[in-house]
Amino acid sequence: MSSNFQYTRVNFMKFIGAFLVIVIHTHPFFNISWGLNFFFVNVLARIAVPFYLVTSGFFLYSKVAHLNEKRNKEKIMRYLLKLLKLYVLWSGVYLIINLPAYFSNKSLLTGIIHVIRNFLFTSIDVHLWYLLATAVSVYIAVIVLKKLGWTGLVSISLICFLLLLVTQTYSGLINETIIGTGISLYERIFGTIANSFIMAVPFLTLGMVICRYEWMNQLKHSGCWCIVAFMAMIVEHFGTRLLGISTDYAVSLSLILFTVVFFIYLLQKDQQSQPDFFLKYSLLFQQGSLFIYLIHIAFLRLLLVIYGQLGIENPRLITFILISFASVGSYLCLQRITVVYQWLMNPIRGLKRKQGV
Numbered sequence: 001m002s003s004n005f006q007y008t009r010v011n012f013m014k015f016i017g018a019f020l021v022i023v024i025h026t027h028p029f030f031n032i033s034w035g036l037n038f039f040f041v042n043v044l045a046r047i048a049v050p051f052y053l054v055t056s057g058f059f060l061y062s063k064v065a066h067l068n069e070k071r072n073k074e075k076i077m078r079y080l081l082k083l084l085k086l087y088v089l090w091s092g093v094y095l096i097i098n099l100p101a102y103f104s105n106k107s108l109l110t111g112i113i114h115v116i117r118n119f120l121f122t123s124i125d126v127h128l129w130y131l132l133a134t135a136v137s138v139y140i141a142v143i144v145l146k147k148l149g150w151t152g153l154v155s156i157s158l159i160c161f162l163l164l165l166v167t168q169t170y171s172g173l174i175n176e177t178i179i180g181t182g183i184s185l186y187e188r189i190f191g192t193i194a195n196s197f198i199m200a201v202p203f204l205t206l207g208m209v210i211c212r213y214e215w216m217n218q219l220k221h222s223g224c225w226c227i228v229a230f231m232a233m234i235v236e237h238f239g240t241r242l243l244g245i246s247t248d249y250a251v252s253l254s255l256i257l258f259t260v261v262f263f264i265y266l267l268q269k270d271q272q273s274q275p276d277f278f279l280k281y282s283l284l285f286q287q288g289s290l291f292i293y294l295i296h297i298a299f300l301r302l303l304l305v306i307y308g309q310l311g312i313e314n315p316r317l318i319t320f321i322l323i324s325f326a327s328v329g330s331y332l333c334l335q336r337i338t339v340v341y342q343w344l345m346n347p348i349r350g351l352k353r354k355q356g357v
Contacts, residue, residue: 008278008285009266010055015285017048018292019324024048025126025300028320042249043237049130049250050203050259056134057207058263064145064208076142083135085347087128090294094125097301122191125297129195137200141208154209157202164202164251167193169236172245194250206260215264222265229258291334291345292327299326 023045029037060079063072095102095115103111115124123129144153166174167183174180187193210216219225232254240246249255278285300323307314334341 005270006274006279006282007267007270008274008282009270010263011282011285011289012278013051013266014055014289015292017051018289018296018327020045020048021127021293022296022320022323022327025297026316026320026323028317030316032317038238038241039234042241043233046233046237046249046252046255047259047262049199050255051263052130053134053137053200053203054207054210054259054263056138057204057209058211059207060138060141060204061208061211064142065212067142067146076138080135080138082347083131083138086294086345087123087131087135089344089347090128090131091119091124094128094297097298098125118191121189122195127293127297129191130200130293133195133197133200134204136197137204140197140201141204150212153205157205160198160202161251161256163193163198165253168248168250169240169246169252171247172240172243194248199250203259206256207263210260210264210267215260216267216271219261219264219268222261222268225261226258226265229254229261233258287335287345288328288331291331295330296323296327299323 023040027037027041029040060076063075063079066072067076102115106114118124123132140156141153144156148155163183166179167187171180174183183193190196193199233252236252236254237246237249240249240252300319303319303322304314334344
């Protein structure tokens with residue numbers, strides 16, 4: 001495939017994924033219907049983060065597969081630095097927004113310890129973990145491939161998937177065991193396993209495996225597989241909820257399958273045709289997805305303060321709509337202010353321009 005080839009449908013899905021993340025954080029149908037809200041929050045929206053990670057792994061493969069080449073090492077290093085600088089920058093933004101939550105009704109020392117712990121092991125706010133987890137996972141993948149090869153990376157990924165399954169969809173199976181107690185202690189210290197590198201490593205690996213073994217050229221009837229896998233997600237997620245054996249739904253067996261076949265389906269469609277609409281807005285979809293992901297919680301925090309001041313209950317569907325429009329609007333506006341946008345979204349490039357490099 002040409003290096004100039006555009007994966008327009010993949011970029012579009014990344015853009016849609018940003019709104020699915022907003023769904024997770026707002027529960028838009030909470031006051032309307034339990035079943036409808038559960039479907040959107042714990043089935044449909046759970047596609048977003050695994051899809052992001054598989055996409056990152058797919059495009060990362062060409063660099064990790066040829067680590068001996070200096071330019072690939074430099075590309076990986078730039079990618080890691082960008083993720084880490086974005087994490088530090090946006091952690092600062094959200095620390096300012098969340099100062100009352102961190103320091104109200106507690107000593108200064110306790111607040112500082114809380115900030116340091118979250119910055120290092122979870123995140124300053126609920127969504128920033130993705131940046132740190134991705135950076136750490138890329139580094140782990142590079143080291144493991146050097147030392148243990150693909151067999152080692154795939155083996156570690158399988159262990160991570162097992163940990164995720166028993167702490168998410170099937171957590172009820174181990175809650176009263178010594179394993180469950182150990183995992184609970186770990187999460188109290190280091191944060192939720194599903195919001196860490198343990199989530200990112202296996203899905204990044206899946207993306208790299210898809211590229212390495214060219215699954216997009218081998219899987220037949222990928223659209224049918226998508227339907228089967230999605231129906232399995234509905235059954236598995238609703239089933240484990242009704243059985244009372246799940247605490248969350250970030251990872252499930254059917255979600256893993258669906259993420260793979262759906263990503264392959266989009267790759268195959270992109271190889272077959274490039275509609276004008278997707279081509280025209282591909283860059284907007286690609287860049288806007290990350291910005292919306294990063295900014296939407298700021299609007300959520302603002303709206304919750306406004307609701308509190310007005311003394312009204314959170315109108316969740318309206319909140320989802322307002323955050324979605326505000327996030328897209330802020331992206332379109334800030335994109336026109338090049339200096340600010342580069343500072344917020346591309347700190348490495350912005351730094352180089354400032355230094356005249």
